[in-house]
Amino acid sequence: MTSTDDSPLPARPRLIATDLDGTLLHDDKTVSDRTIAALAAAERAGLEVFFVTGRPARWMDVVREYVHGHGLAICANGAAVVDLRAGGELLRVRPLERTTALDVVRALRDAAPGTTFAVELSTGIHYEPDYPAFHLDPGASVAAAEKLLHEDEPDSAAPVLKVLAHHADLTPDGFLTVARTAAGHLASFTRSSPTALLEISGLGVSKASTLALCCAERGISSDEVVAFGDMPNDVEMLTWAGTSYAMGNAHPDVLAAASGETLTNEEDGVAVVIEQILARL
Structure with missing residues (x-):
């Protein structure tokens, strides 16, 4: 009511x-x-x-x-x-541990080809070339998620707060179901956008x-x-x-x-x- x-x-x-x-x-x-x-x-x-x-x-x-x-x-x-x-x-x-984040990225690439990713660090966000650009964050670096999450990269000491996954063709709830089925044992998946944009956090976060x-x-x-x-x-x-x-x-x-x-x-x-x-x- x-x-x-x-x-x-x-x-x-x-x-x-x-x-x-x-x-x-x-x-x-x-x-x-x-x-x-x-x-x-x-x-x-x-x-x-x-x-x-x-x-x-x-x-x-x-x-x-x-x-x-x-x-x-x-x-x-x-x-x-x-x-x-x-x-x-x-x-x-x-945080979402970087090794776990990499496992999630691999799982979603397999389960939902065409998925693109962004990585939200405690210091700012970075994203893949095909990911929808963040106009509020013009200083973000652009690279493959695997590179962004690599522990030898600059800023690698910064905790990963969440990974974002976007799909241009799937429905928002459909994408969420696919992701949870593929990698729900690795991390927590949710969404708050009207588009097929998922937010991925550490398991239980x-x-x-x-x-x-x-x-x-x-x-x-x-x-x-x-x-x-x-x-x-x-x-x-x-x-x-x-x-x-x-x-x-x-x-x-x-x-x-x-x-x-x-x-x-x-x-x-x-x-x-x-x-x-x-x-x-």
């Missing part, structure tokens, strides 16, 4: 965990005044706010000024925890597992977490959180996983629920 005053809410939440693209952000990648006010009010009420995203730390400027008193973000689908107040300082890294680690360090249980998301890379987090909301624009798998549904990102669905939480406190 869509969020109303009868929606499921914990008696005393302690942490709000929200995805960004398609969830907190409008489609033009801005944060509305209503959402800015709701985030500030939540922190004044003593709730922690975590941004939990597939974005790398260097793409967090869209929300950096709205972190108020906290400032922690879980980036790259759980592979990195960063302090946005400290310029994106890495506090925790959960996800938004949910890193959020659980961060909450355990703070003595916060899953029952005290309210989470928001819209795409398959949010499913585990929404399942783990005691209370979770799929956006009105969410993928069907997300709608099935969440305990509630709110309005779309364009309608400030996250802010609507935060306002309800604060009204009940």
Whole structure:
């Protein structure tokens, strides 16, 4: 159901965990005044706010000024925890080992010929010649994934946060199924793009597992977490959180996983629920 005053809410939440693209952000990648006010009010009420995203730390400027008193973000689908107040300082890294990444690349080349790859390091992204170019990262180097992942290459000491795999012809969910079948025993596969673009992390690394680690360090249980998301890379987090909301624009798998549904990102669905939480406190 869509969020109303009868929606499921914990008696005393302690942490709000929200995805960004398609969830907190409008489609033009801005944060509305209503959402800015709701985030500030939540922190004044003593709730922690975590941004939990597939974005790398260097793409967090869209929300950096709205972190108020906290400032922690879980980036790259759980592979990195960063302090946005400290310029994106890495506090925790959960890498994909390079040898494993190479095994995944080989498996996907066999299972889905035509797959192209990008490698997201803690220092930036690099990609293959046929991979869709990252216009936000003009300094990226271009080479075959096997070369980019080779431990003798420059920047090889930098942890691999995730590998991205793109296919021009397969459907997004179809590509995800093929990849998990071929290499799901090696790494974690998910997606957040409307195109056939997969995000590959270390085995067991996800938004949910890193959020659980961060909450355990703070003595916060899953029952005290309210989470928001819209795409398959949010499913585990929404399942783990005691209370979770799929956006009105969410993928069907997300709608099935969440305990509630709110309005779309364009309608400030996250802010609507935060306002309800604060009204009940």
